[in-house]
Amino acid sequence: MRSIQRRLSLGLISVLLIVGLVLAQISLWLFEVGLQRYLESGLRNDSELLLVAIVRGPNGLQLDEHRLSPGYQRPYSGHYFRIDFDDGHWRSRSLWDLELPQPEQTGLHADLELEKTRQSLLLLHSEYRKFGQKISITVAQDYTPVQASFVLVQRIGLGLGLAALLLILALQRVTVRRALRPLDTAREQISQLQQGQRSQLDEAVPLELEPLVAQINHLLAHTEDSLKRSRNALGNLGHALKTPMAVLLSLAESGKLEQNPHVRDTLRDQLQQIQQRLERELNRARLSGDALPGMRFDCDIELPGLFSTLRMIHGEHLELNNHVAPGLVLPWDREDILELLGNVMDNACKWADSSICLCITQASGGHCLLIDDDGPGIPVVQREEVLGRGNRLDEQVTGHGLGLGIVKDIVESWGGRIQLLDSPLGGLQVRIDLPERTVQPMAD
Amino acid sequence: MRLLLVEDSVPLADELISGLSRQGYAVDWLTDGRDAVHQGASEPYDLIVLDLGLPGVPGLEVLQKWRADGLSTPVLILTARGSWAERIEGLKAGADDYLTKPFHPEELQLRIQALLRRARGLANQPTLEAAGLHLDEGRQCVSRDGEEIQLTAAEFRLLRYFMLHPEQILSKSHLAEHLYDGENERDSNVIEVHVNHLRRKLGRAVVETRRGQGYRFGGSGG
Numbered sequence: 001m002r003s004i005q006r007r008l009s010l011g012l013i014s015v016l017l018i019v020g021l022v023l024a025q026i027s028l029w030l031f032e033v034g035l036q037r038y039l040e041s042g043l044r045n046d047s048e049l050l051l052v053a054i055v056r057g058p059n060g061l062q063l064d065e066h067r068l069s070p071g072y073q074r075p076y077s078g079h080y081f082r083i084d085f086d087d088g089h090w091r092s093r094s095l096w097d098l099e100l101p102q103p104e105q106t107g108l109h110a111d112l113e114l115e116k117t118r119q120s121l122l123l124l125h126s127e128y129r130k131f132g133q134k135i136s137i138t139v140a141q142d143y144t145p146v147q148a149s150f151v152l153v154q155r156i157g158l159g160l161g162l163a164a165l166l167l168i169l170a171l172q173r174v175t176v177r178r179a180l181r182p183l184d185t186a187r188e189q190i191s192q193l194q195q196g197q198r199s200q201l202d203e204a205v206p207l208e209l210e211p212l213v214a215q216i217n218h219l220l221a222h223t224e225d226s227l228k229r230s231r232n233a234l235g236n237l238g239h240a241l242k243t244p245m246a247v248l249l250s251l252a253e254s255g256k257l258e259q260n261p262h263v264r265d266t267l268r269d270q271l272q273q274i275q276q277r278l279e280r281e282l283n284r285a286r287l288s289g290d291a292l293p294g295m296r297f298d299c300d301i302e303l304p305g306l307f308s309t310l311r312m313i314h315g316e317h318l319e320l321n322n323h324v325a326p327g328l329v330l331p332w333d334r335e336d337i338l339e340l341l342g343n344v345m346d347n348a349c350k351w352a353d354s355s356i357c358l359c360i361t362q363a364s365g366g367h368c369l370l371i372d373d374d375g376p377g378i379p380v381v382q383r384e385e386v387l388g389r390g391n392r393l394d395e396q397v398t399g400h401g402l403g404l405g406i407v408k409d410i411v412e413s414w415g416g417r418i419q420l421l422d423s424p425l426g427g428l429q430v431r432i433d434l435p436e437r438t439v440q441p442m443a444d
Numbered sequence: 445m446r447l448l449l450v451e452d453s454v455p456l457a458d459e460l461i462s463g464l465s466r467q468g469y470a471v472d473w474l475t476d477g478r479d480a481v482h483q484g485a486s487e488p489y490d491l492i493v494l495d496l497g498l499p500g501v502p503g504l505e506v507l508q509k510w511r512a513d514g515l516s517t518p519v520l521i522l523t524a525r526g527s528w529a530e531r532i533e534g535l536k537a538g539a540d541d542y543l544t545k546p547f548h549p550e551e552l553q554l555r556i557q558a559l560l561r562r563a564r565g566l567a568n569q570p571t572l573e574a575a576g577l578h579l580d581e582g583r584q585c586v587s588r589d590g591e592e593i594q595l596t597a598a599e600f601r602l603l604r605y606f607m608l609h610p611e612q613i614l615s616k617s618h619l620a621e622h623l624y625d626g627e628n629e630r631d632s633n634v635i636e637v638h639v640n641h642l643r644r645k646l647g648r649a650v651v652e653t654r655r656g657q658g659y660r661f662g663g664s665g666g
Contacts, residue, residue, distance in 0.1 A: 315568065341528075
């Protein structure tokens, strides 16, 4: 999509150029016509003066030299005449040895070249009768200076026009940029939205943008609302299923089935399976995935709560270290991140001897989460297995949580990667790489 | 140890009550959040097990009201909503521990045991230790210098309470309030009988009688 600014500039330039050139050319032409008309009257005047200067002399017709304007005397002065009559013709002295072009028709003629000189002539040819003779008088004036000044005017006009065009373009750019600034702001806010720095677009926008912004905000609110509703519904479903399961589990563990150990074991087994499956699927369904959530994970606000929860669950003997830059905000849904960190760190706490370390760094391509513990770790050969099937890591350690299964679901829903590595603390390091959120076209 | 169980599912509550009673806990049971707000604050419970999905007032609100009123009894939350966000919310509201349904009854008992010890500032060890005695809460027996002594259910309850409150003067009525649930008749003479049984099994010095005040456990070092 081309930018609006460029499109407006192109349109404006072409319109201004066409209109400007046409206008300039027409006005020049009109001016020239007017000027020629004015010069024509001067030439007519000259030719009438010449007519008057023709007098009857002893040898027939004579030209009264005293009545001629000095311009006709100086060679190539720019003022010329030629008088034709029955017995011969007179030429002005200024013509010297050149011939004045002789048009066939009477009237004004322009753009006639005076041979050899570079003079362009404006020439008036008229015919009279005097003393019973047909006299035709041709007067001409050098038109070159006028033409030169026309060219000058044209150049100045072109220069002025170009300058005006540039000025107009600059002004237009400023105006357009100013007019489009709300659009830029909205675009910026949308990218902030994408990166998780804000949850709503600013509503204070020009009238034209209002419906767009309102619609986006409405959609955001709607997404958040439906996420909340579906989470609530899942919570209710979980509640409805898990309370009876707690009863069954309690029954299976109580002494009432001691006579039927086989029944008890089957019951226990099946319940265990249902529970794991239920937990996993409910958790998976809760994920917000790629939707733009309303609540981001603000490390400064959320981590202390998470840490104190972990301390409460696992006791005060564990040292929980936090290597997270202050003010870091993770651009994913708060509950999803809590679930992710909660599960991984819960596992770490179960296995750690004395200390756990959480480190979140922001790299160019996204975020990297490192969770270290100083527990026994997992042998390399088992790591794949642990991740592959979403096993519980905590089968021997009492506790809740689904180990890494749900974590894997969350990470995968964000297009991230989870790795199990050796920790510098001696135990297991869980490394989670989450790629940057980018605007993706609505595929599949 | 007297517990309050707030749980609206009758079958689950039945199971929990029978399990907890076997563990020697006196359990009062409520199903409605509104009753819980009142009774939790007025009766001297040692621990409260609170379900979050309650009719009347939601469990989290009940908990917030208790904490706002200055109730410091340890509270263990029981819920089907196991997400970490909700867990943290529960603990922020003032819960001391969090157990998600479904759970093994044994786990609930271990959590309650740990929470009671933590509330008294004791380390979470396999056995409860005080005045040279080691009490195994799972097997309900006590040992001293490696010698194991069997206890009846009533003696176990009484001794556990003494051992969680060593060197404190406990009146008979106080003991009765904390050892029996709200429905049993509290006869202080019964306490006296059980104290005498304990003295016979563990030696006279183990519980000292302060005339007009009550009993004191572990005063002379057993």
